[in-house]
Structures are given as C-alpha cells and as structure tokens.
Amino acid sequence: MRIDVLGVGFDNMTMTEAVDAAAALLDRPGCHYVVTPNPEIVEVCLENGEAKAAVNGADLVLPDGVGIIKGAAMLGTPLKERTPGIEFAAHLMGRMARTGKSLYLLGAKPGVAEQAAENLKKQYPGLMVAGTHDGYFQEDADVVEAIRKSGADVVFVCLGAPKQELWIQRNGPNTGAHLLCGLGGSLDIFAGVAERAPKFWSDHGLEWFYRLCREPRRIGRMMKLPLFLIHVKQERRRK
Template sequence: MSSEHALSLQNPAHSFEPAQLVEPDEAAVPPPSVDVLGVPLALTTYERAMEWIDARVETGEKGYVCVAAVHTVMACQEDEELRRAVLNSSLTVPDGQPLVWAMNALGSNLPSRVYGPELMARHCERSARTGTRIFLYGGRNQGALVQLALNLRRRYPGLKIVGGYSPPFRQLSAEEEQGVADEINRSGADVVWVGIGVPKQEKWMAAMRDKLDAPVLIGVGAAFDFHAGLVAQAPNWVQSLGMEWAYRLSREPKRLWKRYAKYNPWFVLGFARQWAGARLGV
C-alpha cells in the first residue's frame, strides 16, 4: 500500500432500562427496528448499541453499522447502491433527532437518538478500559487523521489505536483496496471507525466487509472532523431541538445548502404520507 495516506498509529510503550449484564451471544442479536421511509432503524440506545459492538468483537461475528440521519434515509430513496448497503447492514441506528421523532410518532418510545460522534466518543472511552483495538479510516487528509488520533489518545488514555488510513478523494483501484484491506488486517483491529461521509462510507463498508477480519465496521461521517477539532459541533440545546442541520448549514453553507434544501422538505412530505397511511391502516 502506498505510504502517502497510510499512517502508523501504534500506541507508544441512556437507555430504556437500567444496564444489565448480557451474555455475548444474546447481545450480538440486533435489536428490533422501525421502518421509516423504507429504512429499518434500530430501537436501541447508546448502551445497547455498544453492547452489540462488544458482543460482535467477542464472538468474532462480522457486521457493519450504519449511522443514519435524515440525509441518509432520503439519499436511499434515489441511490440504489446506497440503499442496498444500508439494508444489508447489521445495524442501522437513528443518528438524527427528527428520525427519533418519526419513530416515536409510529408508536415507539425511544428516549434519544444514537448520534454518531457521541457513539464514537463513548465507545472509545469504553475501549480504553476493555482493550478493544481500533482502526481509523477517513479524515480530510493525513494531518487531520493524525490530529484525530492525538485527540482521542489524550481524552481516553490507554486507547489502542492500531492503525489509520486517509483515503484520497477518488475511487481506489482494486490494488489500492486490497492494500488497505491488508493493512487493516495486519493491524489486528477489532473495530474500524469509518469517517468518509454518506454515501461513500456505507458503500465502502458493504464492499469491504468480506475482505476485512475486523468484526465490526462503523460509519460515523463527520465524527472524525468533530473529534479532530476541525469542525465545531452544534450546542446541545440546538441538537435537542433537531436543528443541528441549521447550525451546520450556517458553518458550511456552500457545501450543505443543496442537501438540506432538497432532503429536509422531501423527508417531511414523505413521512407525513407514511404516518397518515399508518393511522389509516393502509
């Protein structure tokens, strides 16, 4: 594998009910889901999702996790490859607050979303205690990836980051893909965190799943930029109002305005039809 983007990162010398001990085989079973515009979203919490990840690591059963916001759900309506990748995931969690509201409107009782950056932070904290080995795939460039690794190590002493790779902004050749797979497999990673954005990360996980030994792959999009300190996260009160999209739009209007102008109204109209159909029993 070319060394241009590869990075050696070896370390130098709210839930439905109270947390309970769960056997790995039981925890590895995906939770039930609710269909929102054709995308099954897991009825889960941070704790339950992390139990699932840890159980898969322990049993060695392979899978991948999609972290879905409204953008993901609506992009699935017009991108068949993305739709297949999401539908074939082992677990798709509701990252966006509007998706939690939609699930609850259909009769669920989810207390909160499973926000990708927060899931990554909580599981890294957990991994520092359990010894779970992680690989970082993504980042704007190698410098951003290095900063991400440094920040995670500072926040979670003992975290085992066993490798990283910042891919170029183009499709990898078959030879490059195999080189990446070999690098990840040599690292002995248990979990591969993938931060290359929707829809690339979902398609990458689906395509690479059989080539990788790591039990769990998790696509978390902008989490890499947030944890590297390159992009500011919306305040908690903004997130709780489901207005994180507006905050991000104010920070990156040129890149994001088309996405939100198209997908947000489309989601509201599409879900209104689904909700009305559910109420009428059709």
C-alpha cells in the first residue's frame, strides 16, 4: 500500500528495497518505470492532472527530497527513508554492471549525455551504455526508435518534471526497454557539469538551500517547498 502525500502515492521502501524492486522489474516481461518526486513535483501534480496520473502510474514512486519525508510524517503516515533519484540510479548501475544489463542516457544539453556515459563506464566497470541522446528534440519518434534499436534494458530519462514522466508514460513501451527512470538533472552531475551538495548539507536535509545559494535563479522553483508544507498543514487539519 502506498503512502499518500497530497494525492501522490509513495512506495514505502528503504534504498536497498527500492533497488531490489527495480532489479526485479527489470527481469519481468514488459515495460516498467520509476519516478522520484520531490515537493516541487508534488505541487505540479496538484495543478496538473495529467502529470499526477503519470507519476502515480509508475511501478515505483520514490521520495526524493526531505520535504516529502517531513510531509508524510506530518500527515501521520511516515515513510521509511528518503531515496534520492541520483543515489537510486547509482545503486542500480552498480547492480547492472554486475548483471550485464545495458543503459541508455536521454536528456540534458548536447554533449552532456556522452560525457556522462564516459564517466559512468569508468565509475562502474562492466556497465554497458547502449546509447545517448540529448534532451533538445522536437519529435519523439526518432528518439524512441534510436532507443529501440540500441537494445537498451534501462533508460535514464532526464528531461525535467513533469516532461520526463509524461514522456515515459507516452513512449516507454515503444522503446523496447524494460525499465525507464525519470531522474531530472542527474546527467549534469554524472557528466561533472554540476555538483551535488556536500554530504553535510544532504545529511541535514539542506541540499535545496545549498543549490539555491549556488543558483539564486532557482528561487521561483524553491518557493514550491514552503507552499508544499502549507498544503500539507492544510491537509492535516482537514483530516
């Protein structure tokens, strides 16, 4: 049973359980997908029914962001732990490198996915990267066909929310991949063109503040966090 946070249902799993579940999906027939919503994405889902359906339609919905953990606790339905998308991806790639599964990287600016692929192959010896494509395309069909021809088992779709979730829902089965993961700006970090917050900030749930200090232009997006907490408080009073 999923934990409901403002209409988005989160799977209540540890990181280890989430990676095990993803690996199991990867071995099943058909197409499956994973999403990793943070408070900003939950707020988008409150306003966009199509995005909400795409998020809730995922086989795994993992809480990326301390705000989701706090929100669930405030509503009296605590989640086991935060499972950041980029860390989930790292654990999954380690598993894939050992089991011979191949990966396709989709998203970011031209050249970023290729650099990410080179870095990841060094970081995870044995990881097979079947192909890459930037996120600057107008038509889905050519990209879908490229993924299908690559024979990739897994696709990291890094187009930003809710575009990536909608893209996965619309195109996933036609790619031929068994597992697609919506991972936001992860390719920039894998490529080394952006940095994660240092461990201290992450451990204390302040990664969002670190990013805001580094990129003040994100203030409009970051305002979704206090709005999210206001909505959680309103929902708690309603219940």
